[in-house]
Amino acid sequence: MIRIVTTETPYKVGETVKLSGWVHKQRYLSKVTFLLLRDRGGIIQCILEKEWLNFRVENESIVEIIGDVVESKKQKLGVEIHVRNIRVINKCQKAIPFEINQSELKAGMDHLLNHRTISLRHEKNQAIFKIQSVLSQSFGDFFTSHGFTRIFTPKIVSQGAEGGANVFSLNYFGKNAHLAQSPQFYKQMMVASGFERVFEIGQVFRAEAHHSSRHLNEYVSLDVEIGFIDDVKEIMEWETDVLKYMISRVNDQCKRELEILDVKLPFITEIPCLTLYEAQEILSSQYQKASPEGDLDSEGERLIGEYVREKYNSEFVFITNYPCETRPMYTMPSNDSALTESFDLLYKGLEITSGGLRIHDYEMLLQSFSSKGLNPNDFASYIEMFQYGVPPHGGFAIGLERLTANMTGVGNIRGATAFPRDLERLIP
């Protein structure tokens, strides 16, 4: 008999089926034992009577059940299983460190992360990572269907994308190497190599000594780079469109998960834009909040998030026109100003994207490097290509864990990361 999953049981009323999974919860009454069985589809009630009445097993053990599917209006699935046979496949032999069959996990973040294979079993965590899976796959599907090439660029590199600060270093067969902070240079190189439109889904590594709920030292970056584009607004349109698509896919494919998390996803029509100057003025005039030179701080981002939710009924807002000083050396400057053709995207007051047009002119790039005090020789293989015909281009990157955390209502980014890496955490 082939194993079926709980979600298939409503279509099998009257049949005898095989189910396997974890023992989620048990309740023993005098004439019946209720056993909740959990598998990747969800949870189903199984009824043990007569010869099975005294069957006992530790919660979280793996069991296989053969039983009849019977209609039961009281059950959420509309069915329950009357057990004919139950067999222990792998016993849970140690007391689990916290209860996972309650509506909330009641333990501190560290404890939950130390026992990650247990805490991930909780249905809210299952929901978070199933949504994350759909977000990443749909991101790829969207761009693939628009003529983009999916690329894989190296994570062991010799040159840091942003100038070498905050990188993890390693010995690479006697050479000094780094872990890539971003695929920035490489995705630009792939555009210039003739692929024009590329995307990458991959890890990036930041050796920043943050203690915060919004930073990780290793995270997944959803990167896009587009050639033959010369207006930063087009890049923002691409990002708006892919977010619309990703949200629609989550709405379609994760109904149960959204329900478990009690989350309703934003409906995006258009994402409002504020220039950095406007955002800083709003903070100053309406919140009496000063901002750092040429940027917003995290508290400023949070307040702007509140402002646009109230004023535009939007969870998203683009912040544009950052000055050259606060953007990387590859950023395209605006005509006749000290500003750039760049943007950030805030989602619920948290930056999830930086993007913009890039410099494609060789001389302008050299000048930009030297104005930042960088030595072009340290970036030779990147800079060289701008002599060989590079189209106007630009792109952006979305932090997958930040997007997931905000979308699912997780307060701490670690909750949207299967095995987070931070200042203290390297295990599991």
Added chain:
Amino acid sequence: MIRIVTTETPYKVGETVKLSGWVHKQRYLSKVTFLLLRDRGGIIQCILEKEWLNFRVENESIVEIIGDVVESKKQKLGVEIHVRNIRVINKCQKAIPFEINQSELKAGMDHLLNHRTISLRHEKNQAIFKIQSVLSQSFGDFFTSHGFTRIFTPKIVSQGAEGGANVFSLNYFGKNAHLAQSPQFYKQMMVASGFERVFEIGQVFRAEAHHSSRHLNEYVSLDVEIGFIDDVKEIMEWETDVLKYMISRVNDQCKRELEILDVKLPFITEIPCLTLYEAQEILSSQYQKASPEGDLDSEGERLIGEYVREKYNSEFVFITNYPCETRPMYTMPSNDSALTESFDLLYKGLEITSGGLRIHDYEMLLQSFSSKGLNPNDFASYIEMFQYGVPPHGGFAIGLERLTANMTGVGNIRGATAFPRDLERLIP
């Protein structure tokens, strides 16, 4: 006017269109200049006459052309462009290091890789990486559609999956860390965390000092792990099915690329199986070739590849029943023998996959670790979970670059890697 791509031109006969791309080749006659324009879709002939007759620009410059689409039976596309206006967007200002408008790239591998943004522009390289893109995306689509969760597991780890040999080490905020050799432990942990069916597409890192055409020190692993499975044949069926699907997607979406590479993809019905013992016997009796204890060497794999192509008309063959000694400590042993429930997959005589059932019983796992001389304490966070109810499971991994190289007929795996990392190469 919105830019269109060469592939759209056959549908625009009689219209004036805008095209942009690289100047691929030029030929100057007395009354006409032929300019071949290359974009991500391909190459199109543009005719410059009268006031444009003496237009000159370096090959590989970026230009924008406005012109009329005219039928032309001599052209492969069936159309050509009569130029009304041409504008240089970004000039190629340095002589390119090798010709890329010939049918083959004539330069050594090192030279081609040193100037990767130029060599990648060659249409054969474009084809290789577009096929690779479809392979990786379709791999994800297949498993997503079968209830798998796409996972992201850390690349900075504290424990090596295969026991700590051949790992790159790094200083992680004062702690000793490694780059992940494989997501093996983590994908098993995600199965045990209740996701049951998971896949990951991500980089893995091997600090092996190989000088070979088949090894990279950083490569992309297509990883799968499946819970509630207890027959290794089921895992081989999953791999057969995903390969069928990936090949069908490449056939559908990469017609032009397959033509450029002059490649016809294998039609898989069933993949033949040989036990390791049978394979070694065939090598011994038919090729007078001895094999290493409990394994095949690369020459043996190549010969078995020839053998199955002749005997079974198959480019693929599963090799099964490896002994415990030559498989990792998490491999499930077979009943009543010193063999394991494991397999390799050879494609054209090259190993592209290892897979098998894993041990899910805590005591058996402890015994397996100690029989390999490993200290379970060094793998505590992995081993601990087997006390908490882990289902029977197994999986496999496909090396994306090897698969791509073999499929596209590239002799050296570096040719199927955008920016390869080997013993010498860290740039670009």
